[in-house]
Structure formats: C-alpha cells, structure tokens
Amino acid sequence: MPDSSVKGSTEKRKGEHVDIVLSEPVNSASNYWDDVTLIHNSLPEIDFDSISTETRFLGRKINAPIMISGMTGGFERARGINRNLAEAASELQIPMGVGSQRAALENPALAETYRIVADYDVPVVIANIGAPQLVGQRGKRAYDVEDAVRAMKMIDADALAIHMNYLQEVVQPEGDRVASGVISAMERIAGRMPVIAKETGAGISRKTALRLKKAGVRAIDVGGLGGTSWSAVEYHRAKARGNEMGERLGKTFWNWGIPTPVSVAEANVGLPVIASGGIRNGLDAAKAICLGASCVGLAGALIRSASESRSAVITELQGIMEELRVAMFLTGSANVRNLSKKECVVSGMTGVWMGLD
Numbered sequence: 026m027p028d029s030s031v032k033g034s035t036e037k038r039k040g041e042h043v044d045i046v047l048s049e050p051v052n053s054a055s056n057y058w059d060d061v062t063l064i065h066n067s068l069p070e071i072d073f074d075s076i077s078t079e080t081r082f083l084g085r086k087i088n089a090p091i092m093i094s095g096m097t098g099g100f101e102r103a104r105g106i107n108r109n110l111a112e113a114a115s116e117l118q119i120p121m122g123v124g125s126q127r128a129a130l131e132n133p134a135l136a137e138t139y140r141i142v143a144d145y146d147v148p149v150v151i152a153n154i155g156a157p158q159l160v161g162q163r164g165k166r167a168y169d170v171e172d173a174v175r176a177m178k179m180i181d182a183d184a185l186a187i188h189m190n191y192l193q194e195v196v197q198p199e200g201d202r203v204a205s206g207v208i209s210a211m212e213r214i215a216g217r218m219p220v221i222a223k224e225t226g227a228g229i230s231r232k233t234a235l236r237l238k239k240a241g242v243r244a245i246d247v248g249g250l251g252g253t254s255w256s257a258v259e260y261h262r263a264k265a266r267g268n269e270m271g272e273r274l275g276k277t278f279w280n281w282g283i284p285t286p287v288s289v290a291e292a293n294v295g296l297p298v299i300a301s302g303g304i305r306n307g308l309d310a311a312k313a314i315c316l317g318a319s320c321v322g323l324a325g326a327l328i329r330s331a332s333e334s335r336s337a338v339i340t341e342l343q344g345i346m347e348e349l350r351v352a353m354f355l356t357g358s359a360n361v362r363n364l365s366k367k368e369c370v371v372s373g374m375t376g377v378w379m380g381l382d
C-alpha cells in the first residue's frame with residue numbers, strides 16, 4: 026500500500042501488504058455506507074434497459090463511475106495482479122490506478138510490474154507516489170517534479186495520484202514522520218501535471234480539501250474510513266515481527282479517520298470527488314454518487330479477484346455495475362446526473378458527523 030519506510034525492502038513490504046489484506050481482518054469496525062439510505066421510488070417512470078451509467082472523468086468518457094483504486098506493483102506477483110486489473114478496466118472501460126511506484130523509481134528493474142497496465146486500452150490510467158516521499162525523510166532524498174514525470178511516463182498515465190498516508194506512517198515507529206512542506210511540494214507537481222490528491226483510509230476534511238484545491242490539484246480521492254484500515258494492516262505486520270509499539274499503535278488507531286460518506290460531502294469544494302473507502306458493491310457506489318461523488322474507487326473489494334484472474338475481476342465488477350443500475354432504476358435515475366440529484370437519508374454516526382458545522 027501506501028509507502029512506508031519500515032525496515033526491509035519496498036518490494037517485500039508490498040507483498041506483505043497484499044498477503045495481510047487477503048488473510049487477516051483489516052477492515053475498520055464500521056462501514057459507514059450502512060448509515061446512508063437511498064429513497065425508493067415505486068414509480069420510477071424509466072425503463073431499466075435505457076439506464077446509462079456512462080459518465081466523464083478527467084475529460085474522458087467512461088462506462089461507469091467506478092474506478093479500480095491504486096493497489097500494487099513492485100514485486101513479481103504484482104505484475105499479474107496489475108495485468109488482471111488492467112484487462113478488466115479495459116474490457117469494462119473504467120479508470121484504474123496502480124500502487125505506489127516508489128519501488129520502481131528506486132529500482133527501475135521493477136518498472137515492468139506497473140508498466141504492464143500500458144499494454145491495455147484503459148480509458149484513464151493513474152500513476153501513484155506518496156506525499157511523505159515529497160519531503161526529505163531521515164536523510165533520504167525528496168522526490169521532485171522529475172520523479173513525478175518518470176512515474177507518469179512509466180505507465181503512460183493520464184493523472185498522478187499523490188497519496189497521503191500519515192496514519193499508516195505514524196503507527197509504525199520507523200515510518201516517515203516528516204510532514205512539513207508537503208503541500209508546497211504537491212503544488213509544484215500540480216503545476217506540471219494533473220494531480221489527484223488521495224487519502225488512503227482516513228478521509229479528507231473540508232479545510233484540507235480547500236488547501237488542496239488552492240494547491241491546484243485536479244481531483245480529490247477522499248480515501249475515507251470504513252474499509253481497509255492501514256492502521257490494522259500495520260498492526261498485523263508489527264505483531265508478526267514482535268514490534269510491541271507498532272502493535273499497540275496499530276490497534277489503538279485501527280478506526281481513526283473521517284467516515285467516507287462524511288468526507289465525500291466535506292471534500293466537495295468544486296473539484297471532482299472520488300469516493301473510496303469501504304465501497305463494497307454497486308449500492309454503496311449509488312449512495313456515493315447521490316452524496317456528490319463523481320466516481321467511486323474500490324481496492325479491498327477487488328484484491329481477492331485480482332489475485333485470481335482477469336475473469337474473476339470482470340465478474341465482480343459486472344456485478345457491481347449491475348447493482349448500480351438496479352439502484353438507479355429503483356430511485357428513478359436514468360443517468361448518473363439524475364442520481365446525483367436524488368435525496369438520501371443519513372443516519373447513525375454519519376448523520377451526527379454531517380450535522381456538525
């Protein structure tokens with residue numbers, strides 16, 4: 026996942042992340058999409074077969090407002106995972122991101138595990154680097170605009186996601202904890218290429234969204250609380266290594282963050298919002314669009330099928346797209362724009378958050 030500078034190579038760490046997500050409980054305690062309910066329409070007055078999920082994202086036409094969030098790259102198995110995901114994204118004509126490209130920026134021999142994506146006709150390809158790497162960490166060189174250009178070129182990308190993962194970094198005693206200077210580094214890069222500011226499970230507040238907008242980012246991926254918890258992933262890694270402090274911090278901050286639906290509403294500052302964090306199915310996706318997202322992103326819900334085969338990913342995504350269409354039908358929404366104008370009910374903790382000023 027997001028970069029972190031624990032001991033051991035980036036390659037090994039990326040493999041461990043995938044294995045932990047596949048084998049251990051890593052979700053946050055609540056999925057906040059359960060607090061959001063769409064309002065049923067008994068007389069939809071549209072025909073199911075005429076519903077269109079087509080939309081535009083970063084200037085490109087896509088078949089559905091559903092994106093494969095950046096997950097992996099940098100070790101041999103990741104090449105197969107990225108190939109399965111890219112084949113599915115191309116077949117279904119939806120956007121896809123790769124995982125942090127730090128491994129390949131440091132060791133170009135690993136570039137192929139990401140570059141494979143460029144072999145397919147994916148409508149929007151998103152490169153990925155970490156915000157903590159944009160400032161010097163304990164003597165390590167800070168990445169600059171040239172590194173961002175290399176990451177983009179490596180996979181023929183249309184945009185660059187800069188992931189913010191300070192929760193994951195700080196729960197590891199050896200993580201990258203220098204955070205001053207990140208926003209100006211992001212601004213420099215955003216002046217040169219389309220940047221998506223992306224959280225990784227802790228959400229983005231309105232204030233942060235406004236700062237990011239001012240820095241010139243083109244879109245905001247809220248990466249909110251409710252799905253994969255990187256604090257949980259680091260808890261499992263620390264436990265396996267007998268690192269008591271890491272285990273303690275990972276456990277305490279397992280459920281830290283801004284719930285994804287709240288963050289979708291908060292981060293709506295006039296830029297396209299990507300709702301990621303705990304999206305499990307097409308109904309969650311419909312709820313996110315109703316709350317103002319332009320597109321949703323899925324990671325945890327796809328990693329198992331991505332580790333299996335191209336057809337497993339396609340089957341899963343087709344199911345999600347069909348669920349989205351059913352939700353659109355039952356709310357009387359002929360297209361994505363109509364769905365975004367519907368009202369929904371927000372209850373529970375999510376309702377409390379949204380009631381705050």
Ligand SMILES: Cc1cc2nc3c(=O)[nH]c(=O)nc-3n(C[C@H](O)[C@H](O)[C@H](O)COP(=O)(O)O)c2cc1C
Pocket residue numbers: 026027028042043046094095096097123124125153186188223224225226248249251252253301302303304322323324325326328
């Ligand atoms: C196995 C795995 C690896 C990930 N690696 C990255 C990464 O390298 N860069 C990144 O920006 N996000 C990464 N993420 C975070 C996701 O893109 C996403 O923001 C987060 O997992 C929340 O979505 P989810 O609840 O659908 O999993 C990773 C997620 C998973 C499950």
